[in-house]
Amino acid sequence: MTGVPESLPDWLTAASRITVLTGAGISTDSGIPDYRGPKGVWTRDPDAEKLVTLSYYLADPDIRRRSWLMRRDLQVADPQPNAGHAALVDLERQGRLRALVTQNIDGLHQAAGSDPDRVLEIHGTVNEVRCTSCGDRTPMSAALDRVEAGEPDPACRVCGGILKSATIYFGEMLEERVVEAAVAAATDCDVFLTVGTSLTVHPAAGLVDLAVGSGARVVVVNAEPTPYDDVADLVVDEPIGTALPRLIALA
Template structure:
């Protein structure tokens, strides 16, 4: 670890210590060390198994079959993924009481696996570890959905109302979830330190939250391997491996 990185981490520790409320914000970069590929990485398996647009999913049984095939292909690709040092570091910050919750763009559920409760993770893009009925909202476990899909060649219908089942993620063209967006807005408005880790900050509307926090008077910290559009306005930028930085916050 270089002297400049050591100094930057020390500065971050001081900023967190001085903060009243810290809002955490995570993107795909926090999960790459867990074995989950970034959507935009070269030759990413996500590019070979792109999510089906929401309207097409609704309109076409063939598209729904293909969407589930791609979903299970990707599940197999990162089966066995476990929380990274970054996830564990963020869980420690939440446990310290300074960070009420984490706003995340990720759908992998690894923040919960790192020890956080459901109400401590604000999932802007949903969660890919289970399915929901688009009509009644009933949750269905993926093992059951996959068993039915592979046995019958078609995805099953909701066991409660017969509606269409979909991975509980937000697809392209689907409306952002109202309650997580409201929770993220509330936390962003209340914080005096907004801490970004592993996000390119180019996907909207999620990427608007750190900018809003800064405009609202909060200090902004960005930890990411690559530059982001908000680096110039941030109070501290650390271009380093996320786990290397946040492992320092684990007791």
């Protein structure tokens, strides 16, 4: 196991523009399971991936009903930000955060106090729903109220179309403006810090290549090995909830 060193290298303590990429691993301490880890949701139940695959979702009302119940259960659990999220707020308050790119859809970075203008949600947000026909967006809470009231698959109240969470499902295109902002942040930083991401999903993983190509140093904080450990300047595989606050405090 590679822990946080007692003293950090000068290139990290002197960094003034740090871009962060976070994945599911930063939210596991908040009670939100990851997806691709050894005990991840899709590792244990590959069929669960169908709940967030657009073709299945649009074609199968039962998939939609299961998806709404999953969203309802997540809301009931009421996950809260943890020490890892708070550490990144501290980094921002130091004036050194270039941007916070996240693969997560849970909104916990903003709930912890991160500036929403610095958070780039490349996979969307679970806090809103979107109509797949007309594009109308409404709060997730309103849709879940309808589910609780007996609508197992609520339809759009504007056009009657199929509603889905405002997250990027498999088979959907990412929002171009968000991807462009993430690319700009990766190519305009002196340190690229990845936290709790397997770095196997593109285009997010490719941001590491862009950062390296632009001369940035790379720090990987993740419980499991990643494909980018060999190119990283520092790898930390201690639990994120303790390692990240210590890393930020020392930096």
